Each structure stands twice: as structure tokens, then as C-alpha cells.
Amino acid sequence: MLVIALCKGRFLAPSLDLLTEAGIRFPEDIASSRKLIFNSEDHSFRAVLVKPADVPTYVEYGAADMGIAGRDVILESRADVLQPLDLKFGYCKIAVAGANGISEGAPPNTSRPTIRVATKYPRITMDYYNSRGIPVEIIPLSGSIELAPLIGLADRIVDLVETGRTLKDNGLEIVEVIAESSARLLINRAGYQTKRDEVLQLIQALEKVIR
Amino acid sequence: MKSYTQIPPGTQIVIGCAARRRRVLERTICSVFEGWSYEEIIPPIFDYYDVFVKGMGSGPEEQIYRFIDREGNILALRPEFTSLVAKTVATRLANSPKPIRLYYSGEVLRFEKPKGGRQREFAQIGIEHYGGSGKTADVEVLLIAVETFQRLGIQGFQINLGSVDFFGGIVDGMEFPADQITQLKDVLNVKDQSGLEALLEHLPLGDRRKKILRAVPHLTGDKAVIAEARELVKNPRSVDALDHLEEIYSIFERLDLAQHLTIDLGEIRGFDYYSGILFRAYVRDLGFEVASGGRYDGLPAAFGEDLPAVGFSFSVDRLEQIVTPTLEIPDVEAASIDVDDGFDKALQLRRSGKAVKLCL
Numbered sequence: 001m002l003v004i005a006l007c008k009g010r011f012l013a014p015s016l017d018l019l020t021e022a023g024i025r026f027p028e029d030i031a032s033s034r035k036l037i038f039n040s041e042d043h044s045f046r047a048v049l050v051k052p053a054d055v056p057t058y059v060e061y062g063a064a065d066m067g068i069a070g071r072d073v074i075l076e077s078r079a080d081v082l083q084p085l086d087l088k089f090g091y092c093k094i095a096v097a098g099a100n101g102i103s104e105g106a107p108p109n110t111s112r113p114t115i116r117v118a119t120k121y122p123r124i125t126m127d128y129y130n131s132r133g134i135p136v137e138i139i140p141l142s143g144s145i146e147l148a149p150l151i152g153l154a155d156r157i158v159d160l161v162e163t164g165r166t167l168k169d170n171g172l173e174i175v176e177v178i179a180e181s182s183a184r185l186l187i188n189r190a191g192y193q194t195k196r197d198e199v200l201q202l203i204q205a206l207e208k209v210i211r
Numbered sequence: 212m213k214s215y216t217q218i219p220p221g222t223q224i225v226i227g228c229a230a231r232r233r234r235v236l237e238r239t240i241c242s243v244f245e246g247w248s249y250e251e252i253i254p255p256i257f258d259y260y261d262v263f264v265k266g267m268g269s270g271p272e273e274q275i276y277r278f279i280d281r282e283g284n285i286l287a288l289r290p291e292f293t294s295l296v297a298k299t300v301a302t303r304l305a306n307s308p309k310p311i312r313l314y315y316s317g318e319v320l321r322f323e324k325p326k327g328g329r330q331r332e333f334a335q336i337g338i339e340h341y342g343g344s345g346k347t348a349d350v351e352v353l354l355i356a357v358e359t360f361q362r363l364g365i366q367g368f369q370i371n372l373g374s375v376d377f378f379g380g381i382v383d384g385m386e387f388p389a390d391q392i393t394q395l396k397d398v399l400n401v402k403d404q405s406g407l408e409a410l411l412e413h414l415p416l417g418d419r420r421k422k423i424l425r426a427v428p429h430l431t432g433d434k435a436v437i438a439e440a441r442e443l444v445k446n447p448r449s450v451d452a453l454d455h456l457e458e459i460y461s462i463f464e465r466l467d468l469a470q471h472l473t474i475d476l477g478e479i480r481g482f483d484y485y486s487g488i489l490f491r492a493y494v495r496d497l498g499f500e501v502a503s504g505g506r507y508d509g510l511p512a513a514f515g516e517d518l519p520a521v522g523f524s525f526s527v528d529r530l531e532q533i534v535t536p537t538l539e540i541p542d543v544e545a546a547s548i549d550v551d552d553g554f555d556k557a558l559q560l561r562r563s564g565k566a567v568k569l570c571l
Contacts, residue, residue: 060326060498061326061327061498061499062496062497062498062499063498081401082401082402083401083402083403083406084401084402084403084404084428085404085405086404086405188498189498189499189500190493190494190497190498190499190500191498193369193371193431193473193475193491193493194367194369194493194494194495194496195495196431196432196473
């Protein structure tokens with residue numbers, strides 16, 4: 001039996017649709033249930049529901065053989081997992097945004113020598129600014145990131161941008177896109193080797209659906 | 212000042228039954244190594260920092276615990292054994308008859324995120340074979356790895372065998388900057404198909420080369436993988452690597468051990484010092500590899516003695532998490548002695564080799 005970790009939230013419905021199309025059906029209504037573990041009809045798969053940011057951890061440890069999560073979450077986690085498939089949903093960008101579109105080279109309207117950046121992605125943010133040689137102070141937040149530059153907590157934000165609507169409504173705009181993100185299939189390195197036939201079968205089934 | 216009740220992150224304390232089991236595990240593995248004529252080497256827990264940088268290459272050096280001695284030398288707590296052993300072989304054992312077979316067992320320290328039962332201080336146990344090039348030495352160390360699993364009674368273990376020369380031969384002829392090679396390795400390392408496609412769009416490569424790179428992540432399986440790879444590559448370095456792997460696989464088939472061997476040409480991770488075969492061992496239902504090794508012919512040369520070298524190490528902390536049915540952990544049965552009668556009885560039993568426990 002293969003264990004697959006799925007994200008609660010906006011990724012759940014498309015993930016389940018994809019699995020159903022690949023022939024993996026779950027008898028229960030996962031979305032409305034409060035349970036966390038579900039067996040597929042033929043008992044060859046077990047789905048576990050976890051927080052999106054935790055999917056890479058479950059897979060890296062092999063507690064789940066595989067998982068579905070956004071590329072943003074995988075990059076931030078730095079988990080050492082295989083990522084063979086782009087599942088082609090959940091498209092968005094990880095971007096730097098600010099109240100005005102002036103370039104990163106000229107610090108925003110501030111007398112601070114080090115700019116402040118608010119984000120849910122402290123590691124991605126640090127890597128990005130380090131690679132550019134720009135000193136930053138990272139302010140880790142867990143939600144409503146867009147608020148930070150509006151009330152003077154930060155000069156910039158690094159956040160997930162889907163349509164850009166939230167940014168626009170709050171008078172912000174993208175300064176630079178750091179990376180494109182979409183849903184990915186994650187696989188544990190050891191499981192890929194020791195359960196190869198089962199894993200490859202699922203990858204092929206999913207590939208067919210995506211194409 | 213931290214409270215003395217805390218232990219530093221990445222350390223652990225092994226007590227009683229768990230410690231007994233660890234020692235039996237280590238002893239069992241050492242006896243396999245000794246059975247193949249390997250002698251123990253007990254290297255120091257610290258050495259000059261440069262030894263490890265020279266050995267491990269750039270990258271992992273940031274994981275090394277460094278300190279400065281009273282004369283100003285930079286020292287390091289050993290982050291692995293191979294560099295230390297290679298240095299010893301190239302210097303103190305330079306005039307010894309070859310091949311030299313050594314094994315080690317002990318703790319190493321790396322400043323990294325503790326995970327998978329492996330802390331920052333963790334136990335490694337492994338072998339090093341110096342002075343033997345070619346398939347005989349390669350097969351010898353692989354067979355020792357197989358016997359170790361068998362002796363521990365571990366079922367469903369699997370050794371993934373690849374070669375740095377296969378991928379090396381493919382990228383040798385590609386003349387683009389080092390950072391693009393790194394990007395290429397990064398996407399291949401996680402088998403990221405869409406990332407690879409995005410990268411290939413910008414790389415000045417012919418269709419044949421692109422076809423090879425697209426195939427690399429999938430070249431994992433039985434002997435058929437070698438035949439599949441032969442259709443793709445024509446450069447001598449890669450072809451030699453395939454010949455070599457095929458020979459090893461054939462020997463395993465003849466010994467009826469091929470079921471434990473998987474050819475894995477898509478595996479391109481590892482310390483810079485690897486130069487030929489490269490392997491990792493996995494056990495079903497453990498999420499992390501339990502052993503890894505390979506050939507590192509250039510390493511002794513870095514210390515002044517040009518010698519072929521091959522070896523591997525087991526992660527003791529990870530082996531401990533696996534069911535080892537044949538491992539017998541002896542219970543300590545001691546006779547309780549009442550000291551009111553004097554210590555004579557206790558001494559008498561001790562002289563006859565019996566365990567005693569004094570009642571207070």
C-alpha cells in the first residue's frame with residue numbers, strides 16, 4: 001500500500017480529481033469528513049490529510065511515500081525529495097511586491113540602510129536577496145502579508161501571487177517574480193527505489209491524465 | 212547560560228538496553244568485516260581542518276565543527292572517516308603491501324538538520340579498500356554490504372548501483388558554464404521533468420544530447436537499463452562505465468544475488484571525491500538510505516599517494532530503526548548476593564565468571 005499525503009485547503013479538490021481520473025477512488029467524501037486517514041476502494045492507496053507546508057516533511061521522512069504540494073512549499077521546506085511531475089494546477093508566482101514599482105537596486109522611500117521584507121517564505125526570501133547581495137531584515141508573518149507595507153511594518157513583501165487581485169486591491173504591485181509555482185508530485189527517495197513498481201505505475205497513470 | 216538539564220540539539224544519550232543493542236549491532240557488523248580480512252583503524256576524533264576540506268571538497272565544509280587550538284591551528288571534529296583513513300594510508304601506511312583493507316566504527320559530527328534518526332553526532336561503521344582497481348575490489352565491497360544485511364537478518368534490502376562516469380561522460384563534452392551544469396544536476400537530482408524541459412529550452416544542445424538528458428532520471432532498474440543506456444550514449448567514458456556495471460551485475464547474477472542489486476544511472480549525488488561506482492542501500496519502509504559508498508581513486512592522491520580506493524559506510528542510527536531478527540541481545544542475568552554474609556560469595560562467583568548484583 002502506498003501512502004499519499006494531500007494538502008488540506010485549496011489543493012484538495014484538484015488533487016482528488018486528479019487521483020480519481022488516474023483510477024484511484026476513495027469511498028468517503030474526504031473534503032467534508034473530519035477524518036485524517038482514508039483508504040482507497042481497492043486498498044492499494046492510503047491518503048493522509050496534512051497542512052500544505054507539512055507535505056514535504058511527511059514525504060522526506062517516508063511517513064508518506066508520496067505527496068502533492070505546491071512548488072513554493074517544497075522550495076521553502078528544502079526537503080530532499082524527488083519531484084518528478086508538474087501536476088499542472090495551482091499555478092501562481094512567488095514574487096517580491098511593494099507599494100510602488102521602483103527597482104530593487106534603489107531602496108524604497110526609507111532612510112533605513114537595510115530594507116525590511118515581510119513574508120511567509122523566510123528561506124526563499126533570504127536566498128533571493130543573498131543571491132543579489134542586498135542586505136535585508138526578514139519579518140516572518142503567517143498571514144495577511146499584504147498589510148505589512150501598508151502600515152509601515154515592511155518595505156517589501158515576498159508572497160504567492162495568483163491573479164494579482166489582492167495586491168492590486170491593496171495598492172501593491174509586483175517588483176520581481178522569484179519563481180513560478182504549481183502543484184508537484186513529491187516522492188520519497190528510498191520509497192522510489194524500494195517500491196519502484198507501484199510508484200512508477202502511479203506516475204504513469206498521473207502522466208496520462210495530465211497530458 | 213543554558214540550563215545543565217538541556218542537551219545541545221543534535222546530540223543523544225543511549226542507555227541500557229538500547230546501548231546494548233547498538234553494541235551488538237556494531238560487533239556483528241565488525242565481525243563480517245573481519246571475516247573478509249579487514250583490520251580496524253581507530254583514527255582521532257579531531258584532525259586538521261584542511262584534511263577534511265581536501266577530502267570532502269567544497270560544499271559540505273560548512274557542516275564541519277571547527278575550532279582553534281592554542282597554537283592557532285584550525286582543527287575540526289571528524290565529519291566522516293574516509294578522508295582520515297585516506298590520509299593515513301597515503302602517509303603512515305605508504306610502504307605497506309597493497310591492497311590495504313581497513314574498517315572503522317565510531318561517531319562523526321556534522322552541523323546539519325537532525326533527521327531520520329540521525330543527529331548531528333551520529334555513528335558510522337564502514338570499510339575502505341585501497342590498492343585494488345577494477346571490478347574485483349568493487350564486487351568485494353558490494354558483497355560485504357550484502358553479507359552485512361544478511362547477517363543482521365534484514366529482509367528486503369536493496370543496493371542501488373550507479374557510476375559517476377556515466378553522467379560524467381555525458382556532460383564532459385558540453386561546453387557551458389559551471390552554474391548551468393549545477394542547475395542541470397539540480398533538476399536531474401530530483402527527477403524534475405518540467406524543470407529539465409525549461410532548462411533544455413535555453414541550452415545549446417543537439418536533439419541527441421537532449422534525448423539522453425531526458426532519459427537519465429528514468430534509467431533505474433535491472434540489467435535491461437544498461438542495454439537501454441547503451442542505445443543512448445556513445446562517448447567512451449560512459450560506455451566504459453556501462454561495461455563495468457554490466458560485469459558487476461553479471462557476477463551478482465552468477466552468485467544468485469542480483470535480486471538485491473538495482474542499476475541506477477539517474478543517481479548523481481555524492482561527495483566530490485567519488486570517481487567510479489557509487490551506491491546507496493535502502494531497506495523497505497525506512498525513508499532514508501542506510502548505507503552509501505563508492506570508488507574514490509583520486510582521494511589518496513590528494514594526500515600524496517596515488518592509489519585506487521573503494522569503500523562504504525553504514526549509518527548505525529538508521530540501522531537501529533530496522534527490525535533485525537537474527538540479532539541476539541543478551542539479557543544480563545546476575546545472581547543477587549546479600550552482602551551481610553560478606554563479599555566472599557560475590558568474589559567466588561566472579562572468579563567463576565558469573566554475573567553478580569550486590570543487594571544493599
